[in-house]
Amino acid sequence: MSRMTDRPLAVSAPGPAPAAGPVTKGSPAGTAQAPRPGRGPSAGRRSPLARGGWTPWLYLAPALVVIGGLLVYPVYQLGLISFLEYTQAQVSGGEPTSFEGFGNYAALFRDEQFWQVLLATVVFAGACVVSTLAVGCALAVLLTRVRALPRLALMLAALGAWATPAVTGSTVWLLLFDPDFGPVNRVLGLGDHSWTYGRYSAFALVLLEVVWCSFPFVMVTVYAGIRAVPSEVLEAASLDGASQWRIWRSVLAPMLRPILVVVTIQSVIWDFKVFTQIYVMTNGGGIAGQNLVLNVYAYQKAFASSQYGLGSAIGVVMLLILLAVTLVYLRLLRRQGEEL
Amino acid sequence: MTSTDSVRSGFVRDLVRRSVRRPWRLAAEVSALLIAAVVAFPLYWMVLSAFKPAGEIESSEPRPWTLSPSLDSFRRVFGQQEFGRYFLNSLVVAVTVVAVSALIAFLAATAVTRFRFRFRTTLLIMFLVAQMVPVEALTIPLFFQMRDFGQLNTLGALILPHIAFSLPFAIWMLRGFVKAVPEALEEAAHIDGASRTRFLWQILFPLVFPGLVATSVFSFISAWNDFLFAKSFIISDTSQSTLPMALLVFYKPDDPDWGGVMAGSTVMTIPVLIFFVLVQRRLVSGLGGAVKD
Numbered sequence: 001m002s003r004m005t006d007r008p009l010a011v012s013a014p015g016p017a018p019a020a021g022p023v024t025k026g027s028p029a030g031t032a033q034a035p036r037p038g039r040g041p042s043a044g045r046r047s048p049l050a051r052g053g054w055t056p057w058l059y060l061a062p063a064l065v066v067i068g069g070l071l072v073y074p075v076y077q078l079g080l081i082s083f084l085e086y087t088q089a090q091v092s093g094g095e096p097t098s099f100e101g102f103g104n105y106a107a108l109f110r111d112e113q114f115w116q117v118l119l120a121t122v123v124f125a126g127a128c129v130v131s132t133l134a135v136g137c138a139l140a141v142l143l144t145r146v147r148a149l150p151r152l153a154l155m156l157a158a159l160g161a162w163a164t165p166a167v168t169g170s171t172v173w174l175l176l177f178d179p180d181f182g183p184v185n186r187v188l189g190l191g192d193h194s195w196t197y198g199r200y201s202a203f204a205l206v207l208l209e210v211v212w213c214s215f216p217f218v219m220v221t222v223y224a225g226i227r228a229v230p231s232e233v234l235e236a237a238s239l240d241g242a243s244q245w246r247i248w249r250s251v252l253a254p255m256l257r258p259i260l261v262v263v264t265i266q267s268v269i270w271d272f273k274v275f276t277q278i279y280v281m282t283n284g285g286g287i288a289g290q291n292l293v294l295n296v297y298a299y300q301k302a303f304a305s306s307q308y309g310l311g312s313a314i315g316v317v318m319l320l321i322l323l324a325v326t327l328v329y330l331r332l333l334r335r336q337g338e339e340l
Numbered sequence: 341m342t343s344t345d346s347v348r349s350g351f352v353r354d355l356v357r358r359s360v361r362r363p364w365r366l367a368a369e370v371s372a373l374l375i376a377a378v379v380a381f382p383l384y385w386m387v388l389s390a391f392k393p394a395g396e397i398e399s400s401e402p403r404p405w406t407l408s409p410s411l412d413s414f415r416r417v418f419g420q421q422e423f424g425r426y427f428l429n430s431l432v433v434a435v436t437v438v439a440v441s442a443l444i445a446f447l448a449a450t451a452v453t454r455f456r457f458r459f460r461t462t463l464l465i466m467f468l469v470a471q472m473v474p475v476e477a478l479t480i481p482l483f484f485q486m487r488d489f490g491q492l493n494t495l496g497a498l499i500l501p502h503i504a505f506s507l508p509f510a511i512w513m514l515r516g517f518v519k520a521v522p523e524a525l526e527e528a529a530h531i532d533g534a535s536r537t538r539f540l541w542q543i544l545f546p547l548v549f550p551g552l553v554a555t556s557v558f559s560f561i562s563a564w565n566d567f568l569f570a571k572s573f574i575i576s577d578t579s580q581s582t583l584p585m586a587l588l589v590f591y592k593p594d595d596p597d598w599g600g601v602m603a604g605s606t607v608m609t610i611p612v613l614i615f616f617v618l619v620q621r622r623l624v625s626g627l628g629g630a631v632k633d
Contacts, residue, residue: 055451055536056451056455056457057457059451060447060451062444063511064448066503066507067470070482070503070504071470071473074478074482075481078477078478142368142371145364146365146372150369150372151372153372154375156380158379162616163561165565165583165584165609167567167583167587167608168587168608169382171587171591171601171602172605173382175386175389180398181398181399186400186402269474275568276567279567280567298477299476302480303572315474318474319473326468326469329472330465
């Protein structure tokens with residue numbers, strides 16, 4: 001919100017403001033009055049480093065060049081290509097590129113498969129996010145209830161799952177659920193039931209793998225957040241006779257809200273973009289494309305059937321959806337009053 | 341336990357609570373261990389299958405142990421393909437991405453936390469938005485861009501985009517660490533006559549280093565795991581391939597060589613595991629710090 005609120009975090013010593021004030025000789029503003037909460041146009045106190053002139057831009061230059069060249073420019077290009085007729089003929093220079101306007105989008109929105117894939121993506125990502133958060137939060141709470149040894153065991157197992165690359169995770173889960181040689185079917189007595197044959201069981205299998213490799217982030221982050229809650233607060237609540245559930249709902253949950261927002265948004269972003277797991281586990285989108293999600297769909301359209309314009313249009317749709325999520329995130333951050 | 345209650349009632353309450361809690365804690369610990377076993381099981385199965393002799397993997401009675409471990413699968417993996425080379429390629433990509441993006445992100449994070457300048461907030465919001473851009477959607481324009489740079493079929497085509505994509509998150513996360521360094525330290529250094537550059541590299545950099553390590557986990561993983569870029573940009577020159585692509589050579593959907601796939605997977609997972617164990621403590625505190633800030 002203001003510099004006042006993040007001050008105590010930056011410097012844990014009480015009252016650094018008066019000491020820092022007189023040192024800032026060069027800045028006329030704000031030495032007399034303490035910075036007020038709210039968005040002041042110019043911050044009062046300035047460290048020597050802060051009177052930079054061009055220095056901050058110098059420090060930012062490499063980042064801006066890289067991000068501009070390899071992130072912003074491609075986004076612009078993506079938008080551009082999505083308006084072009086751009087197939088193998090144009091790429092190899094055989095035919096001139098022609099401006100299509102919204103032709104690619106019109107073709108996309110007329111395509112029934114696109115709507116099906118979009119729906120599948122949203123439902124699948126939603127299921128992944130909910131399961132990941134539920135498992136991650138539950139295990140974070142569990143971690144606070146156990147002694148060091150079980151905690152270390154669970155932590156190490158989770159770090160292992162987290163560290164596993166998506167490709168290897170996918171192949172290992174495929175082996176576990178393999179109809180012929182996998183242990184899961186033996187234990188469950190399913191015979192040679194194939195998990196990747198049916199649409200829903202294939203999605204369920206991918207979901208299990210995604211939850212397995214993404215719950216650790218949620219668990220570790222939420223656990224770190226719970227640990228950061230001062231124990232006095234919890235003790236005071238329990239002395240006042242609050243039940244466990246009540247403490248969780250009325251004390252911990254509000255304090256953990258910022259962290260929960262971060263992990264939720266990160267999960268939404270990651271799970272919406274799942275590519276490797278779907279591509280490897282369902283062999284490029286499943287039988288007759290039954291397990292396609294937007295990402296894989298765009299890839300297949302662009303690189304497998306060389307319809308780069310159409311693939312880009314799908315990319316733009318994804319970009320817009322994630323942008324909407326981002327705007328929600330920014331609003332939440334604002335409402336929490338976090339200073340950027 | 342600083343209530344105004346009498347010592348006696350506090351004692352009774354403790355007693356009651358303990359007798360209620362003990363079975364619960366036991367149940368919690370048992371379930372924690374069970375869950376840990378379930379979570380670790382896929383990794384165990386991967387390593388186990390890598391060491392199993394061929395006949396045991398492809399048996400309809402899979403056993404969770406092996407009595408005759410063999411290195412055949414590893415030999416096949418390293419022999420049949422230039423697996424060592426792919427391993428090296430992956431390592432070059434990941435290490436370059438981690439080092440370069442850490443340096444660039446450190447400078448940028450310093451700029452946005454230690455300076456007040458015009459467009460600062462705008463920039464921060466832009467970094468946040470950039471984080472959300474789906475890397476995968478940009479594969480198509482990046483493909484043409486890499487072609488124009490002459491980077492197709494080289495490791496550069498993997499390194500450059502990964503640096504760009506790991507920067508926004510790294511800057512965003514490092515902010516908390518740079519902010520946590522007291523500004524009084526800068527003033528002291530300034531008064532002692534240290535130049536800005538000297539302060540940056542000799543004081544701030546070492547102090548922020550733990551944060552850089554925590555951040556680098558994410559750039560390392562994204563670069564090491566990258567599958568889509570490798571698949572799209574390394575199209576004809578297989579000597580520039582990376583591990584994820586090499587792994588899939590053994591994984592043919594109709595008739596996978598499970599021993600080879602698992603041995604390759606093990607080789608690919610181990611460096612990341614080592615990296616994680618090394619930075620584990622910093623990661624936990626780093627995430628807490630970054631999110632809390």
